[in-house]
Amino acid sequence: MPETIESRRSFLKGTVATAVAAAVSGAAEAEQSKGAAAKPASRPNIVLYLADQFRSDFVGANGRNSSTHTPNIDAIAARGKNFTHAVTNQPVCAPARSVIFTSRYATETGVWHNGLELDKSLPTLAGELRKAGYSANLIGKWHLALENPAQGGSPGAVKAEDRGGFLDLWEGANAIENTSHPYEGTIWDRDGKEITYKDEYRVDFLTDRAEKFLRQKHDKPFFLFISQLEPHQQNDMHQPIAPKGAAARYVNSVVPDDLRALPGTWQAQLPDYYGCIESIDTSVGRVRRILEEEHLAENTIxxxxxxxxxxxxxxxxxxxxxxxxxxxxxxxxxxxxxxRGTQQVPELIGLIDLAPTLLEAAGVPVPSTWKGHSVLPLLNDPEARQHWPNQQLIQISESMTGRAIRTPDWTYCVADMSGGKELAAKTYTEYQMYDQRADPNELVNLAGRKEYREKANELREQLKKLIVAAGEPEPEIVEAKLYP
Structure with missing residues (x-):
């Protein structure tokens, strides 16, 4: 009989609990064997570095793009764990961030499209770490508070109660793409005072702020969220903007196969995108070097x-x-x-899995309401890999109201064909279906083809289960009729 989502979740949580308990027990026994009283291991610092709108195949370690230049990120992948099939559960800025910090789906967080505010009743990664004795610190873009001034929101300064638990250092903007440009702009500190920059590239400016934080004395473990805008486009300029002179180095660079066959903006924008990627990598290398110089690297995730x-x-x-x-x-x-230790992890990982992973790694209890899984069992336990769900629910908003299931072999997407852009729909129609083995660039839509009807039926039922597990009513899904 196939396993249910809940049975796999229970197995994985049990596996992690056993591993954590064994580690704690082993550490205690080691201390006692030396004749000393058992002492709790120091909690690791955590640096979460997010680069907005950064394609997976532009990381050199992923081996799919010979033009990209990411030696510092590649070095981290060589030392640690590279999750080669990680996916977002909602491919737009604010909803994706809400998933990261709450381990809930965007339809549950209050932020199912851009510009909305995070549900304050939900436990967050920053809040749970603070309860465990961490400081929680943010530098850069937030995007989880109300953005529209007419609704009491702001693209700039963010009130303390809207910061999702980041209540220590705060140097950011709600929507930094609307309060800054690549070489000038403003962020705000925790007291609402402006911090401005000019004639310095935005990535470097935010890295300067991170360096200032990391070089100060810390009397408790810290969680630092460095949230860069690049390589996201500058909204009012409608394109990514690389550091001066960088785009010229990437003229005639590799065009990813999924783009080459289709019209779009890539012809004009790829050189700047490559330049932004290079800048982010340089920033990552700088942060890593600072951690080494401050003797923080050994105890920092x-x-x-x-x-x-x-x-x-x-x-x-x-x-x-x-x-x-x-x-x-x-x-x-x-x-x-x-x-630590070089490992490529091929299982499907969602952004929803990140927060429970980091809490488990820090030895902090995971809220029972969180819906992601810690990935720690995948690193050391072959049996856990067999039980990993290996499927992810994707929710789509703004461009349409849609839902999809991603498995290792298939993408199956349904959409509300009424044209509505609501939180959810009662009825969806099959919209896209791609065979990841035969068509990884997703150039041939198989939705509605009769020879794939049996597989589509199977994916439809799996998708319905994921939708219900995400807290939505089970929808009707209508078969596509595009082909006989």
């Missing part, structure tokens, strides 16, 4: 991730907001305590 990818308007009139790999696949590289 370092995570490099993105909120979603970028398809350069090849799939719709957006840069993301679709279920294609170019939108949903994201880099996820982790190094540090619990994640």
């Amino acid at each position: 370092f995570v490099f991730i993105s909120d979603h990818g970028c398809h350069f308007m090849t799939r719709n009139q957006e840069y993301k907001r679709s279920t294609h790999n170019s939108s949903i696949r994201v880099p996820l590289v982790i190094d540090g305590p619990g994640f």
Whole structure:
């Protein structure tokens, strides 16, 4: 009989609990064998470095792009764990971030499209770490508070109660793309005072702020969220902007195969995108060097991730907001305590799994309401790998109201064909279906083809179960009729 989602979740939680208990017991026995009283291991610091709209295949360690230049991220992948099939559960900025910090789906967080505020009743990664004695610190983009001034929101300063538990250092903007440009702009501190910069590239400016924090004395473990905008486009300029002179180095660089066959904005924008990627990598290397110089690296978990990818308007009139790999696949590289030793992890990991992973690694209890799984069992336990769900629910908003299931072999997407852009729909119609083995660039839509009807039926039922597990009513899904 196939396992249920809940049975796999129970197995994985039990596996992690056993591993953590064994580690704690082993540490205690080691201390006692030396004749000393058992002491709790110091909790690791955590640095979460997010680069907005960073495609997974632009990490050199993932081996799919010979033009990209990411030696520092590659070095982290060589030392630690590279999750080669990580995906976002909602491919747009604010909803994806809400999933990261709450381990709940965007339809549950209050942030199912951009501009909304995070549900304050939900436990967050920052809040849970603070309860365990951490400081929680943010530098850069937030995007989880109300954005519209007419509704009492702001793209800039964020009130303390809207910071999702980041109540220590705060140097950020709610939507930094609307309060800054690549070489000038403003962020705000925890007291609402402006911090401005000019004639310095935005990535470097935010890295300066991170350096200032990391070089100060810390009397408790810290959680630092470095949230860069690049390589996301500058909204009012409608394209990514690389550091001066960088784009020229990437003229005639490799065009990913999923883009080359389709019209879009990539022809004009790829050189700047490559330049932004290079800048982010340089920043990552600088942060890593500071951690080494301050003797923090050995006890710091370092995570490099993105909120979603970028398809350069090849799939719709957006840069993301679709279920294609170019939108949903994201880099996820982790190094540090619990994640050392070169390993590529091929299982499907969702952003929803990150927060429970980090709490488990820090020895902090995971809230029972969280819906993601810790990935720690995948690193050391072959049996756990057999029980991993290996499927992810993708929710789509703004471009359409849609739902999709991503498995290792298939993407199956349904959409509300009424044209509505609501939180959810009662009825969806099959919209896209891609065979990841035969068509990884997703150029041939199989939805409605009779020879794939049996597989589509199977994926439809799996998708319904995931939708219900996400807290939504079970929808009706109508078969596509595009082909006889």
